[in-house]
Amino acid sequence: MRNESEVPVADVPFTIPVADRIKRLPPYLFGRINKLKHEKRVAGIDVIDLGMGNPTDPPADMVTEKMKEALLDPKNHRYSVANGIFNLRKEVAARYQRKYGVTLNPDNEIIACLGSKEGFSHMCLAMMGPGDTAIVPAPTFPIHAYSVMLASGNVIALDVRDPDKFLENVEYTCQHLYPKPKLVIANFPHNPSGTCVEQSFFDRLVLLAKKYKFLVISDFAYADICYDGYQAPSFLASPGAHDVGVELTTMSKGFSMAGWRIGFCCGNREMVRALQTIKGYYDYGIFQAIQISAIVAMRHCEDAVDAIAKEYEERRDVLVDGLNRIGWEVEKPKAGMFCWAKIPEPWAQMGSIDFSMKLMEEAGVAVSPGRGFGEEGEGYLRLAIVENSQRLRQAVRAIGKALKVEAAPAA
Numbered sequence: 127m128r129n130e131s132e133v134p135v136a137d138v139p140f141t142i143p144v145a146d147r148i149k150r151l152p153p154y155l156f157g158r159i160n161k162l163k164h165e166k167r168v169a170g171i172d173v174i175d176l177g178m179g180n181p182t183d184p185p186a187d188m189v190t191e192k193m194k195e196a197l198l199d200p201k202n203h204r205y206s207v208a209n210g211i212f213n214l215r216k217e218v219a220a221r222y223q224r225k226y227g228v229t230l231n232p233d234n235e236i237i238a239c240l241g242s243k244e245g246f247s248h249m250c251l252a253m254m255g256p257g258d259t260a261i262v263p264a265p266t267f268p269i270h271a272y273s274v275m276l277a278s279g280n281v282i283a284l285d286v287r288d289p290d291k292f293l294e295n296v297e298y299t300c301q302h303l304y305p306k307p308k309l310v311i312a313n314f315p316h317n318p319s320g321t322c323v324e325q326s327f328f329d330r331l332v333l334l335a336k337k338y339k340f341l342v343i344s345d346f347a348y349a350d351i352c353y354d355g356y357q358a359p360s361f362l363a364s365p366g367a368h369d370v371g372v373e374l375t376t377m378s379k380g381f382s383m384a385g386w387r388i389g390f391c392c393g394n395r396e397m398v399r400a401l402q403t404i405k406g407y408y409d410y411g412i413f414q415a416i417q418i419s420a421i422v423a424m425r426h427c428e429d430a431v432d433a434i435a436k437e438y439e440e441r442r443d444v445l446v447d448g449l450n451r452i453g454w455e456v457e458k459p460k461a462g463m464f465c466w467a468k469i470p471e472p473w474a475q476m477g478s479i480d481f482s483m484k485l486m487e488e489a490g491v492a493v494s495p496g497r498g499f500g501e502e503g504e505g506y507l508r509l510a511i512v513e514n515s516q517r518l519r520q521a522v523r524a525i526g527k528a529l530k531v532e533a534a535p536a537a
């Protein structure tokens with residue numbers, strides 16, 4: 127028998143030693159669903175995709191026209207400014223002032239990010255380290271927990287569906303955990319549950335942050351998608367918020383610019399500076415033509431944002447009213463791009479992953495199983511209202527057929 131030293135180097139098995147931070151990540155629970163969706167599509171089968179909150183509508187014409195013009199200007203093809211060009215940051219400040227009465231200094235309280243997700247995760251990296259703990263909302267939008275884990279921090283997930291209880295539990299955790307949590311992540315309107323709050327919630331959160339000395343990151347991705355006259359409040363509009371935290375916003379949802387990858391982190395200047403330091407090492411900023419188009423969008427296209435929100439509101443009504451007519455009781459969310467639906471009783475025992483697979487197999491409708499958002503999401507499905515009303519009606523009919531229930535006539 128040959129001993130190890132006689133095996134030619136080229137034949138020695140080589141395993142890739144990935145970093146522990148990768149091994150800490152839990153298995154990806156949307157894998158099975160995505161595989162089946164892919165197989166169906168490859169086989170030419172139509173799938174109505176309510177899985178991901180990926181907007182299907184294009185941005186306003188003025189934005190795409192500006193992009194075409196900016197593309198032809200050679201100076202826009204160089205590296206841009208890492209924290210975003212000044213006029214873009216000024217426009218973000220103007221919009222915050224207009225919408226929320228919040229004053230921001232474009233010099234040091236605003237940074238442009240490659241979408242809010244990139245800004246969020248790098249902010250966690252800038253603030254968290256081994257031994258630090260973050261409180262995240264549960265059910266949990268995966269990146270809220272994974273960003274903390276990737277930064278080697280620990281996660282405490284607190285149910286967010288009753289916001290008063292959430293605050294009580296934050297306080298209880300601060301009183302009983304040692305070392306105390308360093309960070310609380312807020313996300314209202316909440317993905318996936320659709321939970322919304324009023325300004326007083328953030329007022330109280332800021333007071334708790336000051337009392338127990340934790341930081342706040344508010345993920346305000348669904349700021350622009352509100353219904354029935356509701357206006358989601360900005361964390362930064364609460365007194366003292368600038369002292370304790372930052373807020374992430376995005377052009378992905380309200381401006382339908384998801385693929386453009388542009389969002390913002392605003393608020394506490396030391397946190398903004400820390401993010402700027404990390405980003406200074408990791409990237410060279412956003413393609414300048416995108417930044418210029420984003421200025422035009424914020425300056426001139428607020429009507430298009432309102433129209434997009436209205437469109438989602440109509441889709442929400444079509445989907446929720448339709449599901450209610452087939453006997454599946456679902457509440458109408460006040461904001462966001464998702465319906466958070468409890469699995470109807472006869473199928474509740476199946477669990478959210480198997481029930482999602484059933485809807486995909488038998489109705490050709492892709493949804494996200496609640497389990498993908500942690501244990502607190504089990505028993506629920508998340509349906510994204512990203513397909514048009516006609517497709518949503520088709521989805522309701524197909525679901526009714528798969529569950530063998532008849533729709534009650536429309537009122």
Ligand SMILES: Cc1ncc(COP(=O)(O)O)c(C=O)c1O
Nearest residue numbers: 179241242243317347376378389
């Ligand atoms: C709660 C929440 N935060 C952040 C994001 C990421 O958005 P962006 O496209 O700005 O990175 C999403 C996208 O679905 C989201 O649902």
